[in-house]
Amino acid sequence: MRIPNKLNIGGINVIIKQYKDNAFLPNNDKRNGLSGSCDYEKLLISLAVNRPEPLISEILLHEIIEFINIHYNINLNHDQIDMIGVTLRQVLHDSKLVF
Ligand SMILES: [Zn+2]
Numbered sequence: 001m002r003i004p005n006k007l008n009i010g011g012i013n014v015i016i017k018q019y020k021d022n023a024f025l026p027n028n029d030k031r032n033g034l035s036g037s038c039d040y041e042k043l044l045i046s047l048a049v050n051r052p053e054p055l056i057s058e059i060l061l062h063e064i065i066e067f068i069n070i071h072y073n074i075n076l077n078h079d080q081i082d083m084i085g086v087t088l089r090q091v092l093h094d095s096k097l098v099f
Pocket residue numbers: 029031034062066078081
């Protein structure tokens with residue numbers, strides 16, 4: 001998967017920064033073994049990319065959902081964000097959906 005340098009999420013430009021290891025993440029999100037973070041104030045998503053591919057795309061989707069959750073004040077809990085991210089990745093991957 002090609003990871004873009006920025007994403008437009010709901011009309012907001014968000015920077016995507018890649019780190020070779022989660023030790024370098026500015027704000028570690030190690031809950032449930034994930035290695036990414038979403039800084040809504042800085043409009044920044046950070047990813048550790050020293051992971052197998054399925055995990056990297058799950059982390060990216062997870063952080064996008066975290067951003068949406070904060071932006072729209074949805075109040076999903078972290079387990080719900082995880083479930084949506086993992087399942088969404090599975091559907092997109094298995095269906096080879098390209099928009
Ligand atoms: Zn998280």
